[in-house]
Amino acid sequence: MKGKEQQMAINIAILGFGTVGSGVAETLDINKELITKRVGEEINVKYILDIRDFPESKFANLVTHNADEVFDSDILIAVETIGGARIAYEYTKRALSLGISVVTSNKELVSTHGPELIKIAQENNCCYLFEAAVGGGIPIIRPLYKCLAANKITKIAGIVNGTTNYILSQMKDEGIDFDTALKQAQANGFAEANPSADIDGIDAQRKISILSTIANDGAYIAPDQISAEGISAITNDDFEFASSIGCDIKLIALYEAGEDKPVVYVAPTLVAKSNLLFNVSGVFNAIMVEGNSLGQAMFYGQGAGTLPTASAVCGDILEAAMSNPTENRTWTEESVAITPYDEIAADIVVRADVPAKVITAAEGYECEVLSDEAILVKGIRHKDIASLVSETGAKSWMHYLK
């Protein structure tokens, strides 16, 4: 850290004083004593940069509207909790170019500009850390980089969006339809007024972009390459069907190393009871990771919320304060190719009145009859699904995770 040894405290700035930013100030405040002990120096919030004022906040006196005042100061770490990829992008570049480490919960920015921002950080001998960008408070980015460093990561399957998991859980438990569940989620503060990024799978797409790039050893997988299907078409009838075959419906973000190219997509998925993800309900997130030495591990916790997300951001602040930014976490500049969606071989469940027709039409694929209207077809290529459905007059199909 530049100049760290001359200071009595490590000065930081919080850029954007919304839900997460205020949680960061709060966490640093309530745990000040133990953090100072662990770091060996005090972490001091010197500025809070926001366009608004917060006269009611106990941190009101730290608020400034003047970015120059912040960037020209002696801060060593900037906490970017602005969100989006515009002003957050400009401020992050500016900070990193000055050798100021940046920690963030901004999955949109990391997933779209990660390669460039990590490079700028390395060139300026500082850190760009984003543990909070995936899974809220759940430790996942650092475990992937560090604890599982000796593994080839073969698969990641995650429930990474709390809003959609809450809506799906409500539909299942309360028997209410999608629109009602969405309105309830909005009323309870679990969904935004414009819920598209969540319900259309865009948030999950960004998060699996980040996880996939790390699993793929830094070979960047841009979000706009990743097929994402949301949950707005899911009906209560789908849940009844799922229940009849011992499954639940979850929005799953998937990465597989693949034989040739990686397989990455986001889709509503029938999750079997035997899978631990089956029991992940409400706003909780869980991420299952498979490594070639590790076997399976799962990381579970609160995927969003002020304090859990702040917990992860603050962990990164302590990391940036204590570590030398020596790690080799480069991402390739260009996105690498992934398996085209049509070519992906997937396990699906086809719902049809006459299972025998499906089994005949799916010749060459391994099939398993799950009930008198449900047939599991294994490893079928996506481009072959439409004709299978139309040929057999099947009602519907969905991805399946055992």
Add this chain to the structure above:
Amino acid sequence: MKGKEQQMAINIAILGFGTVGSGVAETLDINKELITKRVGEEINVKYILDIRDFPESKFANLVTHNADEVFDSDILIAVETIGGARIAYEYTKRALSLGISVVTSNKELVSTHGPELIKIAQENNCCYLFEAAVGGGIPIIRPLYKCLAANKITKIAGIVNGTTNYILSQMKDEGIDFDTALKQAQANGFAEANPSADIDGIDAQRKISILSTIANDGAYIAPDQISAEGISAITNDDFEFASSIGCDIKLIALYEAGEDKPVVYVAPTLVAKSNLLFNVSGVFNAIMVEGNSLGQAMFYGQGAGTLPTASAVCGDILEAAMSNPTENRTWTEESVAITPYDEIAADIVVRADVPAKVITAAEGYECEVLSDEAILVKGIRHKDIASLVSETGAKSWMHYLK
């Protein structure tokens, strides 16, 4: 790392070529290419120190019986997979004193001599790392130290011993008694010929000693202070009773920060269906952590086994190879006091024919009737339990985790 920059490869030695040691050699071998890429240098196993020969192993030519040859060489990292606290202790001290980093899966050694060994490592500017000592392949030590660094850890509840969890799962699922389940576990290689360390809770006691010390900010909590009850007294009747109130029986290792002193113990526990630990079966481990900012997170995976444990050991090897040992992970020299077992306030379920008697006798404690023979008594001090049971003629009692 001493002399790292002058070398083309980082030489390491594996001390003890048993289950875990051979898994480490195997993992480093199968993932050689990606590990070299990630570290920037090759990790080269130069010696395998063991009293035996392994003529059938592809690593046979690396085996030596001469410790001096190993310690006088240019190795930078020693992998201690000997086990126990005698020769492993001597070799670990010798390596660390020479500035050779040591990584290990040895929970006995870490829990009994951790304070001294960490101190020697710090004095000699090298690392003593033990991610694999708890939870096998599951990342837990580093997440506690790093990702959750900004939290006060308020509680840890874990299933940390795969052998006992396997035996309990078999008793429940197959309806077999403890002795039969133990014999099956031994036949399947999940329990040792002398199973005492597992079934008497000693292994869990060592692991919760390590986790508690970390959660307690390095204030050392020695294993011999921690009350540990094993599972050999659990009967099939206990499982029927548990099932009747929607619970399963798990061997739980518990840490709570406590108001005055930490609360730490190991005990068979009725785990309610609503708790995620309920679904952790067979040889799997899971550790639930609560932080004051984080809320709850759970870490799940294979708690033992050659390759999963090797995955964690190898993650530490990469850490030792890449990092400067700058971290402040000191443990106090002396064990600090924890709440005496008798004074611990616990939630328990009392099994009695006449619940009303228990409720009357437990006056002053909050009670909840779970069934016509089960009463949950909250926060009762352990020293008051015996008289409650004898006064009311209760059949039995057990700890309870919601």
